[in-house]
Amino acid sequence: MNADEFRRRGKEMVDYVADYLEGIEARQVYPDVEPGYLRPLIPPTAPQEPDTFEDIINDVEKIIMPGVTHWHSPYFFAYFPTASSYPAMLADMLCGAIGCIGFSWAASPACTELETVMMDWLGRMLQLPEAFLAGEAGEGGGVIQGSASEATLVALLAARTKVTRRLQTASPGLTQAAVMEKLVAYASDQAPGSTWGWGGGRVCVWRLQGDYDEGLKSGLLLALQVVATLGTTSCCSFDNLLEVGPVCHKEGVWLHVDAAYAGSAFICPEFRHLLDGVEFADSFNFNPHKWLLVNFDCSAMWVKKRTDLTGAFKLDPVYLKHSHQDSGLITDYRHWQLPLGRRFRSLKMWFVFRLYGVTGLQAYIRKHVQLSHEFEFLVRQDPRFEICAEVTLGLVCFRLKGPNSRNEALLERINSARKIHLVPCHLRDQFVLRFAICSRTVESAHVRLAWEHIRGLAAELLGAEKE
Template sequence: MDSAALTRDGKDMLEYIAKFWDTLRERKPLHNVTPGYLTAPGVLPDRPPDEPEELKDVLADIDKYIMPGMTQWNHPHFFAYFPSSCSYPSIVADMLCSAVACIGFTWGTASEATLVALLAARNVATIGTTSVCSYDNLKELGEVCAKENLWLHIDAAYAGNSIICPEYRYLIDGVELADSYNFNPHKWMMTNFDCSAMWFKDCHLVANAFNVDPLYLQHKHDNEVIDFRHLQIPLGRRFRSLKLWFGFRLLGVKALQENIRTQIALAKEFERW
């Protein structure tokens, strides 16, 4: 942990948050963008940076690209649903929760991403088991599942992070045969809990299974986007992707790769003992 960088950027972030709250009334309560605006050519780069960037540049992009797409739940003119009940004590406490990074679970629990896949799947392959970090042969399992018309889910929760390094991507040979795949950046990609990435070959199959569509949740873009509420058990969700995006921007891909390579080297050194 770079405590000097944390102190510097933390101060700037607190000032940004305070300014956000002070100017909340001046902002629009509803966004004025259309689905897909962030994926339009020239809006965001195609890949994360290799080298770290400055927080001021990230915050400038937040103002330019992210905030225009936000619905301000705590705006005094927002009367839909309920207020998101935010206060400065909860923000400060959230900072401490993130810093302490207590997972608070038992080994008898399962991640929601894996549970969601299991509700649709009947076969799970593992990339990096919890006990010994062993790997299943994805190609062999994938070919059998394809032949038998079985859903194949790949649980890469821990070791799937290693494929950010090109030299370890051979470990997912056969991933194209999977129907779903998940890994947890909070386990090995310098991102605090909780943050899981989940892919589906055909997300509509899962959306149909979890579809919750009462009148008060319907909107004019229903047929243009996949609502994440249809891909998970809870109705709401935290803005988890933002901290992953910050990690890529402020640390850079090279630092994330170096962290994994260093820990693998330490494991090999430990093995020699």
């Protein structure tokens, strides 16, 4: 395909994208396909000679779309939102064209420098303490990671390197394995799966300061890190940073704050108090690719001391050296992350922040929060239902009063009907339905329609129970 054909096909694709998103409400939000549906529709091997573009576009509607869960449908209320906006898509087109791999400053200075400045912009929108910003001469700064999981892992490895060096300096004979055996990381029991997923490490639950002290006092263990979660996946609950932060600070334990979903809300002054205590943290992370209109992937991570990251990951083969790297002025982001390669993702932030403006972004967050409260209000009107967790942002946890089996049956009916899509969670042994405001285009009418639909299915279910 040459540039002329790309001009033609690219414009057709722009229209296809706009048509898809404008018409998404009419598509069934959750697909009907069964596992294994796709393989028989596609040849077993790649074609020897090229297919035509028309063939492919026809196959998108015939083969792909019937198997798509439409995350951007206004009837999608599952998981958490994943961001989608036109400005971000335009920026992604530009990112693809430039196609630089920004592992070092020299590999594309604009890619590195725009990222540093955009992370400062975003940090200021959140009123992050100045210590987290790069500025002209700061010791901290921000980096775009691919996911909150990667940010948590990066923070954990940085903390481990720091603790190991400190202990080995104090006791030069100490082996790395002997250090490793003592280390323990702490997280809330509602922390997302990403926090728990790192094989080979030990992660303990803290609920009370008591537990935390006990682990330390046993002497067999050494606190490596505390991961505090702001806005858990199950019910959007918040760890109390003002409680755990000072303890970490006093004990010299690395505090990582993960606000993957909730972080976007902190750009609104009325939600900023939820971030109070972040001043005690060593690292902080949230995902603009969830709720801040920057398409996946864009996970924003800040650290107070960038040398904590570069100390853990520094990697300097000669083919990556460049003349400026020891100047102290530049950032080589490969030392801040696990992969070597990285795309020009800050373009998405730049386009979105400029084309929405802070006011536009705040209005977007507020609209979602308002819609979740509207849903909460509707649920509270119906005595058959109960709200299961405080509604703070865009997530409502609710259930039919009564046994879990009743709620499992309700969810089964909801998702089988295919009109809306929800997923459940467990809260204190209760099976609970999660209603998350997700789509950029969801309006009050969709929320009310979803509620009427749920009420109708609940009435059917309760009627059937009586028979």
